């Protein structure tokens with residue numbers, strides 16, 4: 255690590271708080287402010303496993319070193335820019351501060367489970383959970399702030415999550431809709447951010463003892479909602495990137511006191527003077543399997559069972575958050591279930607030609623937002639009725655991403671969605687593909703990611719057995735990155751305008 259020889263001015267009350275907590279270690283802690291902050295990335299496990307041999311040489315340019323507490327985590331050299339590399343755009347990894355990777359490692363979500371990330375933007379924990387679920391089960395990632403929810407949705411899309419829904423709700427509203435629904439919940443609470451001080455000196459200006467108290471009060475409110483949504487026998491990870499006791503251990507003590515059906519499974523801290531990370535706190539709590547065994551239950555009725563779901567009203571889906579799009583579609587088509595089925599059938603017909611291995615997921619359902627076709631995910635044991643119930647539960651919420659975006663439906667024409675490309679692990683999923691390599695095709699990669707058309711035999715030497723007229727999947731070192739459309743030896747660029755940029759190779 256480089257010595258940066260500068261130390262930000264820390265509030266005296268903050269230093270006293272640290273001294274009370276750390277005693278003799280205080281000096282070592284304060285010395286850590288002279289060290290450079292840590293940089294990390296967390297890889298997408300399935301994309302990495304499938305293409306490891308091809309990707310490893312390029313990844314070595316970031317001088318990756320394993321993060322000891324996270325299977326998918328790596329430190330990278332701060333002189334490199336993995337966030338500007340095309341692999342980032344292809345969703346191979348997520349840039350994440352290493353100690354923040356401890357939270358999902360400890361939550362330990364399993365494929366097939368129903369998981370909530372309650373305070374999710376920009377998506378570090380969400381995309382980590384999604385990697386662990388491996389596309390099986392259901393992930394609801396929620397963010398209270400509208401703009402941050404959009405960023406969350408775009409990161410979920412970039413990381414190719416197939417089974418994640420992104421909602422933009424306050425925790426209480428969500429709790430009314432999903433009582434005792436989740437097997438696991440991640441609550442990465444908004445906090446006073448003491449662990450951010452090396453990374454972001456603005457966080458120091460915002461810090462005060464009153465701010466710590468305010469954060470603890472807000473955390474307690476969010477916890478009430480989280481508790482309501484956890485199933486009996488479920489697990490919750492509460493985490494912060496702050497050091498003080500009020501927002502961490504004291505909050506957990508209060509929790510255990512108020513809700514005796516919870517037990518503390520473990521709590522861990524990462525300190526910047528002891529480990530290579532900015533600092534994080536994680537507590538894992540488990541709820542008793544039988545609520546009636548507990549002295550006090552926070553939920554008055556345990557009547558919400560998977561068998562008692564009402565069928566959702568599919569005609570008024572999420573109307574609140576999508577008025578604009580609904581309006582646009584008005585008069586041209588309606589989103590009745592027969593229309594959705596017809597549009598989905600049109601998409602299936604499209605896959606016969608362009609993605610012959612596509613299989614309709616066994617659970618969940620297609621849904622239509624104006625001109626956008628999505629697949630609403632559901633755990634594999636969900637019946638059609640339960641998927642309808644889930645859809646109904648989203649009704650009236652803002653839902654920036656109701657599932658996997660499959661296609662734009664334009665006047666009876668299907669255009670595959672960018673999210674669909676990023677959800678694919680292998681270019682062979684498409685009947686036609688252009689395979690670019692960082693070693694040989696740097697100029698063509700820049701052109702594509704900049705939104706320019708590619709000319710066959712000029713920009714790229716494509717293998718004629720892999721390229722065919724029409725929709726073509728573009729891949730970099732085996733990682734699908736977007737769509738193009740081939741006609742007359744030219745690939746028309748369908749890389750989304752908002753993502754076009756100059757990347758570093």
Ligand SMILES: C[S@@+](CC[C@H](N)C(=O)[O-])C[C@H]1O[C@@H](n2cnc3c(N)ncnc32)[C@H](O)[C@@H]1O
Pocket residue numbers: 354372373374375376377378379380397398399402424425442443444445472476
């Ligand atoms: C620590 S950040 C989450 C980081 C995220 N989990 C990640 O790993 O990328 C906390 C989030 O809580 C949100 N938040 C703020 N006030 C909130 C509230 N009252 N209820 C729920 N979430 C809130 C913030 O907008 C912020 O996105």
